[in-house]
Amino acid sequence: MNWFRNFMIGRNGIDQLNMGILIFGMVITFIGDILTSSILMLTTYFIFGICIFRMLSTNISSRKKENYKFLEYWNPTRSWLKIKYNMVRGNKIYKYFKCPNCNKILRAPKGKGKIIVTCQQCKTKFTKET
Ligand SMILES: [Zn+2]
Structure with a gap:
């Protein structure tokens, strides 16, 4: 070789x-x-x-x-x-959703109730049910 x-x-x-x-x-x-x-x-x-x-x-x-x-x-x-x-x-572990401001796809662990999500890209805060 x-x-x-x-x-x-x-x-x-x-x-x-x-x-x-x-x-x-x-x-x-x-x-x-x-x-x-x-x-x-x-x-x-x-x-x-x-x-x-x-x-x-x-x-x-x-x-x-x-x-x-x-x-x-x-x-x-x-x-x-x-x-x-x-x-x-990963459907059983994470819930995926889009940021309402910049459309970046974010994820959060499932079963945590209502949480406040902060977008990593544009720092927009919004609430989501997980
Ligand atoms: Zn964003």
Whole structure:
């Protein structure tokens, strides 16, 4: 494995964008397999080609810029998905509600009766039944 380590020195490797492309490629492969679509299967070769190109690229500054732009969109999406997941999963423990002023999603433990909630973002105070 030492030759591989030496080979990868100075190359981009796997970053978040590459993982995103890889997962997207897998989803397209899965859909293409179900629909037996040759166009989708050819598209996956192109997608995985991009992934391999980015992984082996020695132009690290450009790859980092691409990854940074990807993260600008992915990070808010990921935290939104995480909140939605927690709203479903943590339903027995926490109650979720929106701040009436800034619409930030807040949570409080259930079964505490009527409480005064202070928004962390805009410091608005309001009462909620938990
Ligand atoms: Zn607020």
